[in-house]
Amino acid sequence: MFPLRAFVLLLLLGAHLSAQSFAYEGAWSRVDADGDGQANENWVYQLSFTATATTTITFDILASERGRNGSTATRDWNGDGRLTVVDSYLMLFRRNNGGNLPTNPLFQNDDQGKLSDTNGSVDIYDSFLTVSNLAAGNYVLAIGQFITTQNRVMSSQEGKQGWQPWQVDNATPWRLDVSSSRTLTNLAMNPTANFIPAPEPHLWALLALAVGGALWWRRALPSLQPRQPLA
Numbered sequence: 001m002f003p004l005r006a007f008v009l010l011l012l013l014g015a016h017l018s019a020q021s022f023a024y025e026g027a028w029s030r031v032d033a034d035g036d037g038q039a040n041e042n043w044v045y046q047l048s049f050t051a052t053a054t055t056t057i058t059f060d061i062l063a064s065e066r067g068r069n070g071s072t073a074t075r076d077w078n079g080d081g082r083l084t085v086v087d088s089y090l091m092l093f094r095r096n097n098g099g100n101l102p103t104n105p106l107f108q109n110d111d112q113g114k115l116s117d118t119n120g121s122v123d124i125y126d127s128f129l130t131v132s133n134l135a136a137g138n139y140v141l142a143i144g145q146f147i148t149t150q151n152r153v154m155s156s157q158e159g160k161q162g163w164q165p166w167q168v169d170n171a172t173p174w175r176l177d178v179s180s181s182r183t184l185t186n187l188a189m190n191p192t193a194n195f196i197p198a199p200e201p202h203l204w205a206l207l208a209l210a211v212g213g214a215l216w217w218r219r220a221l222p223s224l225q226p227r228q229p230l231a
Ligand SMILES: [Ca+2]
Pocket: 031, 032, 033, 034, 035, 036, 037, 038, 039, 040, 041
């Protein structure tokens, strides 16, 4: 009989292996997206992904480096010696059958409104979006600034999609942490941003527990057998 505790741990490990977490880091900078000679737009980043099964997913932004709305907290999280302030905005679209974006997003979030995330935001204007039971399908998460609109996500100029007119400092960093209960596929960020796979120490801890449980069972097995009568 397979040891129950090892079996349970392997079940946990299997569930964990189907989960996924990762991050992207990018920066908003002034660009001339509309070609009017003025560098007074910035890109709305677009993360495309496929959910192959129903999933619960969280998108957590870390961007602004200075607290507002009564908070004086600061955090130079990208370590560049500057404290940049920005008001992030998230919109989640489900692609239609033709692969295009629909008129309206499924979900959106401007501000988390409190500081209880996992990536250490210091400004309640950082965005945070959790969706339970997101259906399988192809999605686009737009990562922009207040106020990102569907038109700004869809706007195109010279083949590039998604910009908004907004005065931003150059190199205003953002980070997006994603956690999903099921593995996502076809990840692609446009424009390009740094992909950061999450360390998974608890995965290895679970694996070690499962192997340890199996070894314990093998060692314990003889002592669980009926003792032979002494000669
Ligand atoms: Ca311009």
